[in-house]
Structures are given as structure tokens and as C-alpha cells.
Amino acid sequence: ILNVEQSPQSLHVQEGDSTNFTCSFPSSNFYALHWYRWETAKSPEALFVMTLNGDEKKKGRISATLNTKEGYSYLYIKGSQPEDSATYLCAFIGIKAAGNKLTFGGGTRVLVKP
Amino acid sequence: GAVVSQHPSWVICKSGTSVKIECRSLDFQATTMFWYRQFPKQSLMLMATSNEGSKATYEQGVEKDKFLINHASLTLSTLTVTSAHPEDSSFYICSARGLAGGVGIGNIQYFGAGTRLSVL
Numbered sequence: 001i002l003n004v005e006q007s008p009q010s011l012h013v014q015e016g017d018s019t020n021f022t023c024s025f026p027s028s029n030f031y032a033l034h035w036y037r038w039e040t041a042k043s044p045e046a047l048f049v050m051t052l053n054g055d056e057k058k059k060g061r062i063s064a065t066l067n068t069k070e071g072y073s074y075l076y077i078k079g080s081q082p083e084d085s086a087t088y089l090c091a092f093i094g095i096k097a098a099g100n101k102l103t104f105g106g107g108t109r110v111l112v113k114p
Numbered sequence: 115g116a117v118v119s120q121h122p123s124w125v126i127c128k129s130g131t132s133v134k135i136e137c138r139s140l141d142f143q144a145t146t147m148f149w150y151r152q153f154p155k156q157s158l159m160l161m162a163t164s165n166e167g168s169k170a171t172y173e174q175g176v177e178k179d180k181f182l183i184n185h186a187s188l189t190l191s192t193l194t195v196t197s198a199h200p201e202d203s204s205f206y207i208c209s210a211r212g213l214a215g216g217v218g219i220g221n222i223q224y225f226g227a228g229t230r231l232s233v234l
Contacts, residue, residue, distance in 0.1 A: 004157075032221060034221070034222070034223075036225075041227065042227055043118065043224075043225040043226055043227045043228075044207075044209075044225040045225075046222045046223070046224075049221060049222060089157075089158070093221065098163075098171070099146065099163045099171070100221050101148065101160055101163060102148075102160070102223065103160075104150075104157040104158040104159075105157055106155075106156065106157040107157065
């Protein structure tokens with residue numbers, strides 16, 4: 001059983017502040033890591049696909065880094081806005097994963113207060 | 115972007131009845147579709163993977179006779195919860211992948227909005 005963990009489970013952020021949270025995954029047999037953003041009552045939406053150690057990806061005010069050797073990824077939100085409120089999921093793909101299936105973490109629920 | 119439609123969004127049924135959930139890719143052909151289940155405060159757990167025209171591959175511990183999956187076309191997969199019982203009450207969500215895998219964006223899964231099933 002693959003262990004993909006996200007911390008913290010939830011966090012409250014004041015509008016305008018920056019924040020970050022973590023996804024940890026098995027460092028062996030790494031193939032890819034996905035980040036998804038999931039707003040309530042909507043479909044999860046892919047943010048990033050990360051494949052190489054040291055990868056840094058950016059989309060607007062959201063960015064992510066990847067360390068495959070130590071098995072973690074950070075997601076950063078700069079200058080948080082209320083519309084950033086969502087659950088952020090990371091999902092790990094191992095090199096031996098049949099069908100490249102995703103193993104999800106439990107998510108970090110972000111609430112941005114105006 | 116790629117859109118996946120899932121219906122119904124919520125359903126309440128009596129114990130012993132069967133419930134069908136549909137997952138459609140609206141603007142792309144989904145060679146592979148995935149069905150997940152989520153219990154409260156837990157992560158998305160993969161139930162099964164289906165490829166168009168072939169039998170679904172179920173994850174360990176998932177009863178294939180209980181959760182029937184059909185992927186008859188490149189745009190539609192269905193999950194039927196047969197003889198549903200209260201313990202089947204959960205959140206079910208599907209996703210679709212267009213390309214045949216590989217590293218990078220080819221592995222992105224496009225999700226439906228999920229179905230909340232309540233079995234009385």
C-alpha cells in the first residue's frame with residue numbers, strides 16, 4: 001500500500017497572505033506527481049504534472065516544487081484570494097503502477113478569509 | 115478544456131435496489147476511465163480502471179459483482195451499484211484519460227463532479 005500524505009489537513013489563510021503545504025510520497029519508484037484543485041461541488045481540476053526532481057511549475061499565483069529523492073512536493077499560493085479556497089490534492093504515480101493509476105493523498109483544505 | 119459529465123450528482127435509494135451512475139467525456143475520447151470512492155475525511159480510493167471494450171480491472175477488496183462497470187464506448191462508462199445497502203452509501207467520482215498514458219500531461223485525469231449515494 002502506497003503512503004501518500006498531505007499536511008496540514010486544513011488551513012485558514014488571511015486574504016493577501018501567502019501559504020504553502022506539503023505532499024509526501026514514496027521516494028522509490030517515482031514516476032510522476034499530480035496536483036489537483038477541487039472546489040466544493042465542482043470537478044477536481046489538474047494544476048500540475050511533475051516528473052523531474054527539482055521541477056518547479058507555476059500557474060498564476062500558484063506554484064509547486066518537487067523533490068523526488070526525499071519524497072515531497074510543496075504547493076505555494078502567493079497573495080491568497082478568496083477564490084483560492086478549495087481542497088488541494090496531490091496524487092502519486094509509481095513506476096510500476098498498472099495503467100499509471102493515481103494514488104491520492106487526503107488533501108489540504110484551504111479557506112481564505114476576506 | 116476536457117469536460118467530464120457525471121450523473122446523477124446525488125441519489126437516494128432503498129436498500130436492495132440497484133443504482134447506475136454515468137460518466138461521459140463530452141469533448142474527447144476517453145480510452146481509460148477510472149472510478150473512485152471517497153469516505154468522509156478520507157482520500158479518493160481507486161475502485162477500478164476500465165478501458166473501452168474490455169473488462170474493468172478492479173482494485174483489491176472491491177467486489178466486481180457488487181460494482182459493475184461497463185465502458186462500452188469511448189465516451190461513456192457506467193458504474194452500477196447492485197443490491198445497494200447502507201454501507202454502500204458514499205461519494206463516487208469518475209475520471210477519464212484521453213491519451214494512452216505515458217509521462218507528463220498524457221496522464222492527466224479529467225474528473226466528473228461526483229455522485230453522492232445514500233442508501234436507506
